[in-house]
Amino acid sequence: MSITMSRGQAYIHRLNDKRNVWLDGKRVRVTEHPAFQGTLQTIENLFDLVDDPDTRETVAYWDEHTGSYVHKAFQVPHASQDVSSRAAAFRLWSDRTYGVMSRLSDYARSRLVGWYATRQDMARHDRMYADKIEAYYQEAKRNDAFLTIVQRDPQINRSLPVGEDEDAMLRIVKTNSEGIIVRGAKMVATAAPYADDIIAYPIQRIPGHLPELAHMVIVAVGSPGLHLICRESFAAPQLDAAHPLSARYDEMDAVLFFDDVLVPWERVLLHNNPEAVWQVRCNAASSSLAYHQSIIRLHAKLEFITAVTAAIAQEIGVDSFLNVQEQLGEMISQMQTIEGLIIASEAQAQPDALGNWLPSFKYIETARNLGSRYYPRAVEILKTIAAGGLIQIPSGRFDLNETVGTLMAKYLGGVTLQAPEKIRLFQLAWDLTGSALGARHDLYERYYAGDPVRNRAGQYIQYDKESLNKKVEPWLHMK
Numbered sequence: 001m002s003i004t005m006s007r008g009q010a011y012i013h014r015l016n017d018k019r020n021v022w023l024d025g026k027r028v029r030v031t032e033h034p035a036f037q038g039t040l041q042t043i044e045n046l047f048d049l050v051d052d053p054d055t056r057e058t059v060a061y062w063d064e065h066t067g068s069y070v071h072k073a074f075q076v077p078h079a080s081q082d083v084s085s086r087a088a089a090f091r092l093w094s095d096r097t098y099g100v101m102s103r104l105s106d107y108a109r110s111r112l113v114g115w116y117a118t119r120q121d122m123a124r125h126d127r128m129y130a131d132k133i134e135a136y137y138q139e140a141k142r143n144d145a146f147l148t149i150v151q152r153d154p155q156i157n158r159s160l161p162v163g164e165d166e167d168a169m170l171r172i173v174k175t176n177s178e179g180i181i182v183r184g185a186k187m188v189a190t191a192a193p194y195a196d197d198i199i200a201y202p203i204q205r206i207p208g209h210l211p212e213l214a215h216m217v218i219v220a221v222g223s224p225g226l227h228l229i230c231r232e233s234f235a236a237p238q239l240d241a242a243h244p245l246s247a248r249y250d251e252m253d254a255v256l257f258f259d260d261v262l263v264p265w266e267r268v269l270l271h272n273n274p275e276a277v278w279q280v281r282c283n284a285a286s287s288s289l290a291y292h293q294s295i296i297r298l299h300a301k302l303e304f305i306t307a308v309t310a311a312i313a314q315e316i317g318v319d320s321f322l323n324v325q326e327q328l329g330e331m332i333s334q335m336q337t338i339e340g341l342i343i344a345s346e347a348q349a350q351p352d353a354l355g356n357w358l359p360s361f362k363y364i365e366t367a368r369n370l371g372s373r374y375y376p377r378a379v380e381i382l383k384t385i386a387a388g389g390l391i392q393i394p395s396g397r398f399d400l401n402e403t404v405g406t407l408m409a410k411y412l413g414g415v416t417l418q419a420p421e422k423i424r425l426f427q428l429a430w431d432l433t434g435s436a437l438g439a440r441h442d443l444y445e446r447y448y449a450g451d452p453v454r455n456r457a458g459q460y461i462q463y464d465k466e467s468l469n470k471k472v473e474p475w476l477h478m479k
């Protein structure tokens, strides 16, 4: 990193590579196009917290290997305090972004830490994996890399068995002395245009007879042949106060096309190896560390939406009605349930067989699975309470015309707020729940961790049913 640049500026500087980012049908430069500037500013500020004396101890740790401060998402927890200390770092980034930015790299970095910390377990599946993940972990940490992860293949025909629509699935088309050449596509990589590297592997179990689909690769976003097809931008112009969240926090999602992309051997962590890829996909350390971050962020977002809803209820004078209080109470219960599960996951952290301290996954999984229902429910409550108030927000500047401005001041105030502040409150609520960004967030919380139906079913499938049966059995033999 140049001494004249802050950590955040150095990160932005790295994005000036040859990446193929497509937006509105055109190839664009992330560092110049207006759609990305508000979010880049947010990320730059967050990255700089590592070097800010006021926040450094919370977000960063001193790393002996690199001889520098590094974000705590890269820290391998060797004691219970490390788990809490990582949590404090996640909380600070989440609070600064109100839980509205989810893939700020701390999720993907945590997955990497889990894989790195348990690398020796993989020796029986692949001899090279441990060395490669170690080298990449050190490199990512040294470079303060912004990472994201993509697993899902495009939605073409989900009724087909794995592999039958394999044309879209990432596969090796050639190998040479430099590495492998991959072709195919991946669906929805959040934050990909902002990333240094993307970690890609399949979400589903690849059958043993289709090894050609079973790879785990780390791809530099600037790789020739990699195309990032962005969805429509939800970013509002930087100074648009009507869309305060869209102006700062559109983390962008992109479909990835791999048009014969060379992945150097050192970044081919696994190839042609269905069992090893499945082990990585199900790695307990990686899931527990990464979803620990996710539920802390979820909690920040539930707190925020509850705060906005309560402010609206008070400001339109409905918070004394029993039904409104009941709904606000439900939001608080949701928020505190997730908080309680975070506390439980940290209080019951345990070392694994390799000495890595992991927050208890059963509580994390429960919080994650509740979150896919809690957040949409919170949005529903906000809309139920705010009602048509979300639509009576005037467009544009209301103070420019004297006549209309006076009438607005007279008719659009609230219980305590004057019209301008009350309008700001409703603009915030609309941006959180009704704007394109808000709609995306509702969908994100339902699906970011995969299919919520199968996630919840998975909790039942993996649960120790024997312990449940024991509760019922004595009653079956009662005379």
Ligand SMILES: Cc1cc2nc3c(=O)[nH]c(=O)nc-3n(C[C@H](O)[C@H](O)[C@H](O)COP(=O)(O)OP(=O)(O)OC[C@H]3O[C@@H](n4cnc5c(N)ncnc54)[C@H](O)[C@@H]3O)c2cc1C
Binding pocket: 103, 148, 149, 150, 151, 152, 155, 158, 187, 188, 189, 190, 191, 253, 440, 443, 444, 447, 448, 449, 450, 451, 452, 453, 454
């Ligand atoms: C905004 C957003 C951002 C995301 N970001 C990322 C990211 O950065 N990285 C990443 O890896 N993932 C990300 N995801 C998650 C991922 O892209 C998928 O959305 C998720 O894995 C669910 O798969 P799907 O959308 O293909 O749904 P599908 O699997 O196609 O499911 C569609 C519907 O059909 C049902 N269904 C499908 N198959 C079955 C079956 N076999 N049995 C029963 N029911 C079935 C599902 O329950 C669902 O209702 C993101 C998702 C969203 C919405």
